Amino acid sequence: MDNSLMAGGSHAPAEQRVRLYETLLQTTPDLVYMWDLQHRFTYANAALLAMWGKTWDEAIGRNCLELGYEPWHAAMHDREIEQVIATRLPVRGDVPFNGTNGRRIYDYLLVPVIGPDGTVEAVAGTTRDVTERKLHEEARRHSEERLAAMVDATSDVVYRTNQDWSAVDVVGGGQLLGRHGTLTPDWLDVLVHPDDRDLVADAIARARATQTTFSAEHRVRNQHGEWSWVASRAVPIRPIGGEVTEWFGAATDITARRQHEERQRLLLHELNHRVKNTLAIVQSIALQTLRNADDIGAACDRFEARLHALAQAHDVLTRREWEHAPLQDIVRTAIAPCLVDDEDRFDIDGPDMQLDPQRALALSMALHELCTNAMKYGALSARPGRVRIHWRADTVQGRRMLVLSWQEIDGPPVAAPSHRGFGSRLIERGLRHDLRGDVALDFDSAGVSCRITAPIPEQGMAA
Template structure:
């Protein structure tokens, strides 16, 4: 059966065109004419690039020419999946078109390319649809970016508000010249100036230059080592006082790094503790005044006791004991005063009390236990108890002979909101011990403890080898918050 392929392709709805090896158009079907908006007589006999002119320097020309040259050179089919090739419209203007083309060679008997069949599809609408989709995606991405930008702006504003409302003063210095880049309200209030941003520290705060702070900033910037100032005395000029005002500050100069891990500036952060320092100075003054008055009072009481009992027969021993107790109380009071009536060290308290009570005999006292803080009232109560134990040891116990010793051991037990200090006074090497038939004031004082201290349990064992006194003292985990007026002792006796 003979088939007229020219007639068949001519009726095809798909655009077809045939070229000779010189790329002259020798045949086209109606669909091709419709796709290219041309008349047959206008393009038959012309080369492809004469029929559809294009600048040889453009990518469109190069892609199409390279495809055709490959077909001529290899005799193989070549495809252009997508090529933009603009063509002239009937009105003379240029229209943008996208094409998909297949170039199929027709060979002669010698295998040379005799003709090239081009199957061309106009995919402009499809490409535009793709472009619209890309644009839509771009818009969606832009909307997401915009949303993120809005969030970042909001977060940046919140961080700026937090920075400005920080309770401590904060400033950011940039570069080796230490230029103010940021400063919160607290910092501006501290330095008493509002126009420092964009200026160097040396220009904005000239009074700190002579105080050495520029040198400190230079060292931090060069070395990368932070500088911490504690209770630093700083003189600052203010709008109300050009002569300068003394402030006490706790602060840190902290180097900050850029993404390349290089020092780019310094963050200043700290607190103004001027009022705190002033309060402590007033407190120290009052405590020193109190200490002075207490010493005077104890001296007066001591003198009154001597004068009162001077004419009482056999009263010298009692006066001596009374004076010793006053001395122990004065020693404990002095130790607490040195600490501004804050919690005091158990070990330091024992040393001070025993030193006042025993003098050179303290070398025969052994102490072993972890240091612990006692609130002031518990410390006073323990002072009186230890003094009485030491006095009795000198008079009747192990310290009344040359070889006698005393061992003081203690440990700390956690018990809910309190700690329990278990302290043991153990005498050895002294004369045999028996429970006294009549209790003196000192023994009763030990048994009762002091009513100014914390809750405790006291156990006294009158062993033949030496007195053993055990105390279980309840102290707050935070001695500074100790309640006042709690009974010091609950007495237990074991014979």
């Protein structure tokens, strides 16, 4: 074939050009057609006739409605034809159509045909079957919508970065940072805690050098301006056999977990400290009780009673998770062995106050010793003896002080002991040390009295 003919040159004979154009139009899988100004088809190529299931004679000269187009479809093309004629501009769209190949989706383009006098003399169109492409696009759109919904639903910060981490985009999960979009180039200095920046920078450098997963736990500034712990992990994205082009990751808020771990660490430390203190107390009780004992049986009974008092005080503190103990509970627990059928022998009064564990244990042991002595020798050893336990909060030189008094009344005459035993030493020296206050123990003949004065923290008084 002549090259000028192949090129569609102007020197090709008219008959040859017509044959060439007709051959191209009849062999293309696209649908090619033309309407006159009355919206009648004046041309339809073989692909369009096959799609309609019509012969040339059956189709040419008819409009869309006459060829079986649904009314809405025919009306749409009528409007578009008039629009092309009026504006002399192309119109493009896509539309479903039920033809011989079933329901398919077609992309079409309508253009004006300009006559020698410059007016629109016809409207030409091409249509391409884009069903598979549309289905793929729809599937991709649904997939992206599902992914976006999952990203927005998560409390994690979902992000992507470029190859060198110089640009970070937050694409979802803004509950922590409270923002979406591209972060400032200095995001490392702005968002990451100063103490963690080197750690994060080193983790990024390792991930980039090895082209492996980035992973780090660090603190970030949250939307409230406070520091939150996150576990951040990002995977590299690369074409098969190629270099990393970007990273995609998520940062999970682990603040609660970190706080729990820190609390566990502190609790273990506190437990270790308390066990050592308790063992020291037990050792001291054992030595002081048994050192000069003449009667081993009686000494063992005293030792057991003191351990029981210590255990009871521990129970009070355990119920309060060793944070504090109500003074009322400490007093009533310490005197409980003396209350059997004798509740009227105690006059207890004082405001709601809280003691820290050290003061609670010390006071509980001291009250136990006072009760034991009163039951053996003092007001509780005979009727009508009674004990008054009152306490109050005073302010002394600007400091809030606990003032607790133990007063035995109407008991047998009291004689001061010839020497101070363990109980007296525990009350006077132990309380003074553990309460960091003052203790006055008096063996007056009218009844034993004990006055305890100790500083209390601000949270010691109940609201």
